[in-house]
Amino acid sequence: MQRDDLNIVTVGHVDHGKSTIIGRLLADTGSLPQGKLEQVQEQCRRNSKVFEYAFLLDALKDERSQGITIDSARCFFQTAKRRYMILDAPGHLEFLKNMVTGAARAQAALLVIDASEGIQENSKRHLYLLAMLGIEQIAVLVNKMDLLNYSQEKFQDLVSLYIEFMEKLNLQATAFLPVSGREGDNIANHSGKMDWYQGGTVLEELDSFTAKKLPSNSPFRLPVQGVYKFTENQDNRRIIAGTIVSGQLTVGEEVVFYPSLKKSKVKSIEGFNIEKRTTLTAGYAAGFTLEEQIYVRRGEIACLAQELAPQTAAKIKVSLFWLGKKPLQKQAKYFLKIGTQKVGMQVEEITQVMDTSELLSDQRDYVETNEAAQCILKLDREIAFDPVEINQETGRFVIVDNHQIAGGGIIHQGLQDKENLFFSQGKVTYQERCQNLRQKGLVVWFTGISGSGKSSIAVEVERELLAQGRAVYRLDGDNIRLGLNADLKFSEADRVENIRRIAEVAALFQDAGMIVLVCCISPHNFMREFARERVGEEGFLEVYVQAELDTCISRDPKGLYQKALRGEIADFTGISSPYEEPRNPELFLPTDQLSIEESKEEVLRAIAARCF
Amino acid sequence: MVAYRDKLALEWKLDMVYGTNVEALEKQQNFPQGGTNRIECCRNLKTDALKNTVNGTGVRYRLNHQIGQYEQEKNPQPFTGIIVGLRADEEGSRSKERYFSPRDKNSDWQIGEQPPEFWNQFNTDFPQGAHVRIHPLLDWTELDVWKYILREQIPVTSLYFNQGQGLRYRSLGCYPCTFPVESQARTVEEIVEELEKGKFANIAERSGRAQDAEDGGGLEELRKGGYM
Numbered sequence: 001m002q003r004d005d006l007n008i009v010t011v012g013h014v015d016h017g018k019s020t021i022i023g024r025l026l027a028d029t030g031s032l033p034q035g036k037l038e039q040v041q042e043q044c045r046r047n048s049k050v051f052e053y054a055f056l057l058d059a060l061k062d063e064r065s066q067g068i069t070i071d072s073a074r075c076f077f078q079t080a081k082r083r084y085m086i087l088d089a090p091g092h093l094e095f096l097k098n099m100v101t102g103a104a105r106a107q108a109a110l111l112v113i114d115a116s117e118g119i120q121e122n123s124k125r126h127l128y129l130l131a132m133l134g135i136e137q138i139a140v141l142v143n144k145m146d147l148l149n150y151s152q153e154k155f156q157d158l159v160s161l162y163i164e165f166m167e168k169l170n171l172q173a174t175a176f177l178p179v180s181g182r183e184g185d186n187i188a189n190h191s192g193k194m195d196w197y198q199g200g201t202v203l204e205e206l207d208s209f210t211a212k213k214l215p216s217n218s219p220f221r222l223p224v225q226g227v228y229k230f231t232e233n234q235d236n237r238r239i240i241a242g243t244i245v246s247g248q249l250t251v252g253e254e255v256v257f258y259p260s261l262k263k264s265k266v267k268s269i270e271g272f273n274i275e276k277r278t279t280l281t282a283g284y285a286a287g288f289t290l291e292e293q294i295y296v297r298r299g300e301i302a303c304l305a306q307e308l309a310p311q312t313a314a315k316i317k318v319s320l321f322w323l324g325k326k327p328l329q330k331q332a333k334y335f336l337k338i339g340t341q342k343v344g345m346q347v348e349e350i351t352q353v354m355d356t357s358e359l360l361s362d363q364r365d366y367v368e369t370n371e372a373a374q375c376i377l378k379l380d381r382e383i384a385f386d387p388v389e390i391n392q393e394t395g396r397f398v399i400v401d402n403h404q405i406a407g408g409g410i411i412h413q414g415l416q417d418k419e420n421l422f423f424s425q426g427k428v429t430y431q432e433r434c435q436n437l438r439q440k441g442l443v444v445w446f447t448g449i450s451g452s453g454k455s456s457i458a459v460e461v462e463r464e465l466l467a468q469g470r471a472v473y474r475l476d477g478d479n480i481r482l483g484l485n486a487d488l489k490f491s492e493a494d495r496v497e498n499i500r501r502i503a504e505v506a507a508l509f510q511d512a513g514m515i516v517l518v519c520c521i522s523p524h525n526f527m528r529e530f531a532r533e534r535v536g537e538e539g540f541l542e543v544y545v546q547a548e549l550d551t552c553i554s555r556d557p558k559g560l561y562q563k564a565l566r567g568e569i570a571d572f573t574g575i576s577s578p579y580e581e582p583r584n585p586e587l588f589l590p591t592d593q594l595s596i597e598e599s600k601e602e603v604l605r606a607i608a609a610r611c612f
Numbered sequence: 613m614v615a616y617r618d619k620l621a622l623e624w625k626l627d628m629v630y631g632t633n634v635e636a637l638e639k640q641q642n643f644p645q646g647g648t649n650r651i652e653c654c655r656n657l658k659t660d661a662l663k664n665t666v667n668g669t670g671v672r673y674r675l676n677h678q679i680g681q682y683e684q685e686k687n688p689q690p691f692t693g694i695i696v697g698l699r700a701d702e703e704g705s706r707s708k709e710r711y712f713s714p715r716d717k718n719s720d721w722q723i724g725e726q727p728p729e730f731w732n733q734f735n736t737d738f739p740q741g742a743h744v745r746i747h748p749l750l751d752w753t754e755l756d757v758w759k760y761i762l763r764e765q766i767p768v769t770s771l772y773f774n775q776g777q778g779l780r781y782r783s784l785g786c787y788p789c790t791f792p793v794e795s796q797a798r799t800v801e802e803i804v805e806e807l808e809k810g811k812f813a814n815i816a817e818r819s820g821r822a823q824d825a826e827d828g829g830g831l832e833e834l835r836k837g838g839y840m
Contacts, residue, residue, distance in 0.1 A: 057707075062723070062724070073700075073707045073708055074700040074701070074707045074750075074751065075701075075707065076700075076701050085751060097726075097728040098726065098728065100728050100730055101710070101728045101729055101730055104731055105751075133731075273764065396731050397733075398730070398731065398733040400735075400737060403735070403737040405727050405728050405729060405730075405734075405735055408728075408730060408731065408733075
């Protein structure tokens with residue numbers, strides 16, 4: 001497949017008409033090989049079966065005799081815009097593993113719901129898995145509208161119900177389409193039977209999806225697939241080979257291998273039968289040589305010294321789904337594969353088991369087939385990875401049981417093995433400290449882009465609380481960089497470390513019973529969530545201080561925007577580096593509309609409710 | 613085909629091994645000479661020959677580069693994996709394949725029991741005695757293959773081109789069951805053009821392969837038993 005081609009998967013409950021829709025799409029766009037339609041119709045006639053469009057895809061004998069899809073079929077077709085590979089996934093629960101196999105290869109999904117049967121178990125379960133597989137573009141096809149006389153009202157009812165469910169998973173559909181696969185309504189051609197519907201056809205919806213490419217602007221990651229030594233004719237190259245899953249690599253840059261931490265500079269980029277080049281980007285299966293002869297092995301991840309480092313840990317916190325025939329058990333031995341690493345593992349803790357269709361959670365010490373769970377995994381040795389929030393490609397893994405892939409998951413965080421460290425328990429408790437201070441400890445985390453007003457508000461809040469006789473302290477990001485974090489610079493890695501240390505210090509202040517006002521841009525959701533986790537939900541108040549970029553540029557209290565716009569500051573949040581808006585801040589302060597005084601009052605009210 | 617294979621093997625110094633179902637050929641259990649039909653012939657000469665070549669029990673020959681001749685292998689060892697060029701767009705049961713398809717001791721393909729594979733992680737482990745079929749080109753189309761041949765200037769056998777009679781082969785197999793298609797294409801460029809917008813844009817590649825048409829699902833039955 002070429003780069004701009006798109007892979008699509010069809011998912012949804014059994015018998016809701018996935019294969020029929022795709023069969024219809026192929027037939028109506030003239031994409032079937034000559035004679036195929038007639039051939040399948042002839043087979044149906046011979047076996048006294050009523051022809052169905054689904055038979056165009058359900059090629060296996062068992063599939064046709066039982067009228068279900070067993071395994072994902074691939075089919076190819078093209079529009080004026082591009083070529084598609086459609087993976088038609090089975091809707092039967094028993095074949096969930098095959099649905100996952102198909103879906104994981106897709107960049108967008110068509111989720112089919114039978115209008116007459118409504119939302120069923122797998123309409124929900126498949127959606128949950130799509131989210132976990134990292135598929136963000138989902139169009140919902142409400143099928144068999146012909147059975148409901150093309151009723152707008154019934155369509156709307158179903159759509160509202162499903163939106164409600166999607167919201168619980170933080171997902172949004174790209175569109176909801178009323179269709180009939182059997183009758184061909186809104187598949188390749190607009191239906192004449194639903195005047196009330198103004199949207200596009202399935203065919204048009206496909207063309208509106210965007211082709212997702214591997215991220216070339218994320219930190220460089222190349223899981224080492226092998227090291228090849230060339231010896232013929234005095235060739236003395238040791239080529240490190242693998243596929244670049246994110247970022248880019250340029251000759252001369254310093255590469256660090258994780259978890260071994262070995263380093264060297266890139267001497268040359270190598271390839272079979274290619275023109276000489278000095279840079280490679282994500283997606284290339286590539287090879288390179290190093291200035292020094294260092295010993296690197298398959299399984300390590302090559303990264304750049306200048307960029308955000310991956311994490312290394314032998315214990316990881318994950319979300320996973322289980323497809324094995326036997327339940328996932330504590331104590332049992334499995335293998336974990338991530339990138340090109342393979343390591344023995346055990347489940348140390350099952351925090352939560354999830355019914356993926358009802359989103360109900362349960363506490364158990366095993367995970368059944370087709371369930372999802374949150375777990376802590378203990379690995380036989382350290383691996384290198386990124387939390388999935390930072391990098392999907394290096395943040396997901398599969399679990400192998402008895403020679404076969406039996407589950408998959410995403411890593412949220414590495415945990416340090418603290419076996420030889422003990423928390424020293426004193427004779428004073430947090431509650432006693434609070435009583436002494438006549439308040440509860442609280443971290444008020446002000447986040448927002450530079451110039452949004454974080455410090456201006458916090459300064460006033462601090463002044464006021466002190467006047468009230470409260471124990472309060474303001475931790476300003478800039479101030480901490482002058483001391484504790486003076487060793488850190490502004491690389492992605494250092495910025496993350498900067499926030500980590502601020503979060504740890506704030507957590508200690510909070511435990512001391514104080515009210516801490518933290519002011520730092522903290523652009524990443526995962527770092528703010530890290531802070532929340534370290535402090536604890538009870539003692540954490542996230543305040544999103546928001547102003548339009550133009551307003552912030554005009555305020556520019558430190559003159560930084562002017563420098564950034566002149567290109568003198570690399571990776572400046574809001575200009576050349578993204579700011580991720582908080583998902584659920586406790587307090588939202590739009591400072592375009594609120595004065596400092598008004599903002600201060602809001603913060604004081606929220607603090608009072610928590611602390612006094 | 614055989615001449616093309618041997619020419620490349622010698623030029624590129626490939627370690628070439630081939631196997632044959634000697635017994636079936638001796639007993640003439642083939643089509644059309646023997647008393648068998650097309651499907652049975654495929655089973656004998658292809659499925660069984662492949663199975664026994666992989667597990668090391670059949671007669672195998674290896675190219676000796678010093679003398680430029682094949683010699684029968686004295687002690688054939690089983691292969692634990694074979695890389696196969698099959699593609700999903702060729703035929704219905706192939707459209708349901710995995711990139712890494714585990715096969716048991718009998719080479720059987722358990723269609724309902726295929727393990728999942730996702731996120732570029734594959735089933736690379738397998739128990740003793742089993743082997744794995746690897747299909748790196750699974751998601752390529754016929755057109756992709758020809759474009760790649762064009763880009764990389766890969767030599768191909770002349771049977772794929774029109775030799776002047778207005779006929780060429782699109783898919784190659786045994787002569788009694790493989791038929792040419794009408795085509796004027798004499799070069800790789802012309803084949804690419806023919807597939808892209810010409811008369812074949814809408815005709816299946818294997819339409820000239822007779823065993824596929826036997827009793828809807830003939831190829832599926834063969835493949836369950838270990839056929840490629």
